[in-house]
Amino acid sequence: MSGLAILGQNVFSGIAIGGVYALLALGIALIYRSTNVTNFAQGDITMLGAYALYILLEQLGLPYPIAFLLAIVVMGIFGWLFQRFVYYPLRNRSFLPVIIATIGAGILFQNVALVVFGSIPRKVNPVFASGGFTVGGVYFDLQYIVILVVTAALFVFQYLFFEHTSLGKKMQATAQDKTMAQLLGIPVALMIAFTFIYSTILGAIGGMLVAPIYFVTNRMGSTLGLKAFAACICGGFGDVRGALIGGIAIGLIEALGAAYIAPVYKDAFPFLLLLVFLLVRPQGIFGEKVSEKA
Amino acid sequence: MMLEMKGVSASYDAVQAIRDVSLEVNEGEIVCLIGANGAGKSTTLKVISGLLRPNAGEVIFEGKQIQKTKPEEIVRLGISHVPEGRRVLPGLTVRENLELGASVRKGLSKADLNKEIEHQYELFPDLGRLRNALGWTLSGGQQQMLGIARGLMARPKMLMMDEPSLGLAPIIVKQVLETTKRISKEFGTTVLLVEQNASMALSISNRGYVMETGRITMSGTSKELLSNPQVNEAYLGGRSRKLKG
């Protein structure tokens, strides 16, 4: 393999995995924008999405599209339950109890998964059985291409939905000013529930996309979730563009760092970058203000 | 009678904000609520629009009790509240802000919506010029205009405006209030206006109420109040009387 091909290979896989981080980060960003909640359970929601696909696809033997759609429906319902039982009771408390509750929820999800599925890693088959193809020395895994296509499609959908539908605009209004949204007759509680449902689905889709690449385990979500956070902060919390660019940046840095600096520290690079961001440029790439009011 | 408040008291946590407030607004009137900062004027509006639940008393709108109704439903009944500080949605454009103003109206066709938005642009020419600008880029006066126009998009029976003059230069205050008067005439909209700028508010309204430390202390036609020396008591502790002689 030539040097250029190695570079191309790493850039390709970095961007693809970065796309998954971006989806998770988008979910975190949307919830943060509309409720000010930092959802530390997003990673574990991803894990549940992967298990949902595993049950429907591998255990019940449903065809891929049906399993995929059914998993989305199930996870959407789950998102509603999550906001009803974790967010809603704590909605008027300060950020600390809410963060801790989402961490607690994450622990709960991991442990439920452990009880139900055990500690043996589960395997999910890729969307296309035929593996991939090689162009110019770079191997293009079809699952990675699926990830890229789905991520791109979801971000386009996100754009169209938020900018060109009435529901999307109502959700934006809710995120920007809840009191004013109420005064305009927008049912704010419902909009927040939608936001949680949508964000949960985004996380779950991320999980379904990586399920064939990683093994599905109850712990798979925690690193994914933390990296999505890193992406979110690098991109400026609550910023849609930021989530996309932050996610891809994290994916690339991880892939390139592993390839050219030290493979064993693959997981460390995103966090080192984030540390630098937090201490040197806390407002993120696009400059949303970080410092919180007392 | 369009709106009636009977003995309403309300508080934020431990702080009692208004006590035993009773007032009436008749159809087609412009009624103003004046008084110094912290007198409870904004709180009164918040109680009417459902943002704050009163601890006692009744709020009756067109014969129906609404003190326990949710804010989003009160909007549907026909009360539109333009809150203090403009509250333009910063990340949406002028046009989107206006569209959301009409979101409570069921069955409004796209064409009618466009027609009404065009009509707002005629009322407020600045907004027409800036229709695609994001909310936060507008100047204070433009945001105030947008707030009012958005409030009108709900086609309310009653429009409540909270301190439209706050932080605006006098010439713009004048524009805003003149527009208010035109709106009331043109659409027959009832207006409940909260203002610190007492002289201006009284000069465009039919009737007025004066609030002091959470209570209504005076009421009457605007003409009466304008010439009442006690009105400035509420603002300057009676100091300007000496000046006027």
Add this chain to the structure above:
Amino acid sequence: MKMNLNNPTLREKFKPSALIAIAICLAVVVLFPIVVTSRYIVNLVILAAASGVAALGLTVCLGYTGLLSMAQAVFYSIGSYAVALCTTRMDIGWWGGMFLGLVLAALMGLFLGFASLKVSGRYLAMVTICVQVVFALVLMNWREVTNGADGISGIGRPWLFTELDDAQKFCWFSLAVLFICVLIIWALKTSKLGRSMRAVRENEMAAECLGVNTLRVKVIAFLICGVLGSLGGSLYASGFLYISPDSFVYQNSVDFLSMVLVGGTDSAFGAVIGASILTFLPEALCDLESLYLVIYGCIIIVVIIFMPDGLWGYVDRFMRRFSKKKMLPEVKQALAVGECDCDEVLHIENIGMHFGGLKALDGVDYAVHKGEIHALIGPNGSGKTTCINVISGIYTPTFGKVTFLGEEITGMKPHIIARKGLTRTFQNLRLFSKLSVYENVLVGSQRAGGSEEEIIDRALAAIEFVGLKDVAYEQCRSLPYGHQKLVELARNLAGKPKLLLLDEPAAGLNESEKEMLGDLLIRIHKMGLTMLLVEHDMSLISKLATKCTVLNFGEKIADGDVDEALTDPQVVEAYLGTKEVSEDDA
């Protein structure tokens, strides 16, 4: 901490009931390893004690100071590896290793402490997570030092009068360490530092404006957190004689967090209870081990939602129902205010404060002289509060100069300005709402310095002065609003102020409360305290103020005697507005 038994807080702390409790705990520590001989249980007790010590670090950091750290396993690993390496590879011994661990952990604590200068809240939590993740990977992969995933075995145990070579002796040692740490952290809570920490947790800005160096307090909190984490780690390493990197990952940090949350974050006992429960529960339910994990997740969510003060919070409230009502110590002196040796107390020259394009203040001048009650008035949005914020150091002005008692204070930090004797109240009360009235006032009293005894005397005098003696031990948030306002006043008076800035003291008060406040302020004024008063209530202004400055749109429009200023045509216009709108059919 100076141990002086004449010290009144120490006397209060070590009252008979507390001494009995301490004696019982001590007896348990001494007897437990003698009575219980099961090797299995002894090992669990060592584990619980080690976790308990580390969890105490979070009590200080999260519980007292309100800083969320998710890196306690990092400190734990530092202590563990220091002891492991020093007793196996190097001939430094357990004590040397432990000490080395403490130093390294303290350095790491300093780093996190200074990070809290840059970021706060959830972003600070994220910094700790980053450190945790990176550190865990280093432990796993720096094989030359840590031996990687294989871990280190054959770890030594300390010598303390004798070799603590069997588990029972080491168990005794661990419990003794835990006991000492609990005692220290328990005593810390009501010390000067502990009060400052809890003030920072409750309201950082108010603490800063009362003279608490909030940055220093946060750094110290992380330092203590790190040192205790490391000490716990040292106990853990020698308890099990073997360590590996997978005991020090993010998950373990979350475990430590769960311990203090379940036990209760605001008390040293909470950490011990939490650590014990989360250590023994899985063993008790070991047949259901996997199900236990679900229960564990549920417990955390349920505790957070329904029991925000943790288990100890419940016990504490239960015990309080039976304890008799606490009495305030006797008031020994009358309230005193600071002496100004300069006639011009405050001088503001050409101050401007621009926020982007908004000119909140634009070239304002005025002076406040000794013994005056100077009113600063103006319509809504005219820049009064901004002005107070500039004077007290919360904002650094865009241009201009603030002089206090002949010394320029422009751009100084609020706590430095506060310590010079310039103190303020806030428009929307910023009380330390979970602290008692007495503690609130003690924090304010600390500003003027002196021994604990002097601090207490001043606080008592201030509480007596505002008439809150009967509710002194109540939590502030349970008081009616009028009383809360008085707490804020007392908190400022206890610190011997030279100049008091009052930002709308009468807002939200009813007529009779306003009357009372007015009388109180007059009494304070008679004691010789200079005040700058921002207020909307004109009756209060006429009652109190001697001089007055009027602002409108960030500029001064009148200055001088109150009556003169209020009849100035420009002022009348600013308040009542002009009648520019056509009057044809009004």
